[in-house]
Amino acid sequence: MNKMLFLIIYIVILTSCVPHKKLVYFQGEPIKKEEIHKVNDIPYKLQTNDIISITLKSKDEELVALFNSSNSSDSNFSNNLNGDQLYFTGYTVDDHGNIRLPYIGNLNVLGYTIEEVREKVRSELKYYLKFDKNIFVNVKLAGIQYTILGDIDSPGTHIIYQNKVNLIEAIANAGDIMDTGDRTKVEVLRKELDGIKKYTVDITNIDVFDSEVFNILPHDIVYINPIKTKSWGIGTTGLQTFTTLASVFSIIATTILLIKSF
CATH class of the missing domain: 3.10.560.10 (Outer membrane lipoprotein wza domain like)
Structure with missing residues (x-):
């Protein structure tokens, strides 16, 4: 027994x-050069509730001041963003897939990549700003x-x-x-x-x-x-399992002895 x-x-x-x-x-196995694993690298397409940062930079700061006012008057602001600031100052993609920008108004970005949004913003701003190669549009996912x-x-x-x-x-x-x-x-x-x-x-x-x-x-x-052993509740190492089982059998033995003593 x-x-x-x-x-x-x-x-x-x-x-x-x-x-x-x-x-x-x-x-x-060690990977040969011709067998190097290629990491999945599909560009991300924006979804609703995403937050993006959009800033314009120009030699003429007054030209882009209104556009950047929703972010900060500080031209270096975009380099020092954190999550809390971006929630209040970034552009959130609404349920219709739009963001609301100065000059432009509603701009649909749902399903677009960050690079596509940058080009879209740049294209739209040509109708509202004296746009030239000196204006730089920066778009980042928050x-x-x-x-x-x-x-x-x-x-x-x-x-x-x-x-x-x-x-x-x-x-x-x-x-x-x-x-x-x-x-x-x-x-x-x-x-x-x-x-x-x-x-x-x-x-x-x-x-x-x-x-x-x-x-x-x-x-x-x-x-x-x-892992399954956690579900069983008997430990993940040999020592933990032994300790758990020893405790269980000790309780059983003690119970049997108490019953026999009566």
Whole structure:
């Protein structure tokens, strides 16, 4: 009976431990030059509720002063923006896909890339300003905002002030995945034209760099699934499992002895 009990405990400990292979990122054979993984690099197209910063620069500051007044009278303001300032001073894409600009009024930017918006603004301003090559139009996305949940060190909504953010940067920015998180089944939920889509990627595999969701987009939701041993509640290491099982059997033994004493 005792041998059987110890055998059961031993098997449970072995099956409950997280294999080293599931904790190591980017596993795979060394990559040859002709096999270098190409990162998905499709330009982002603006969606509703995105916030963008648009500024004009010119030798004649009075010429662009009205346009930039919604941002700041300081011509260097665009170099020192943060999320709070951009919320109040940037241009938000409304439910109809428009932003409202000085001179121009409503300008539809839904589905356009940042470069296309820059060209569109420049083209429209020709009707209102004495436009020449000395006027520089600068358009930037106000960072990449995403939500990350599950077995991550710092879950919640985060903003990274870059034009592009990949999945690895998003995870690192949230403090990395905990030992109880399943790195082989990281889910990315994305709103697309035909509805919400869910993608599953394995970041322990070097092929993650080829994934169509390797570069995350604004409003993406990243979910880190728990490993099965966490669901069972018996620990993620051999020591944790042994301690848990020892406690359970100790309670059972104590209960049996108390019952027999009556």
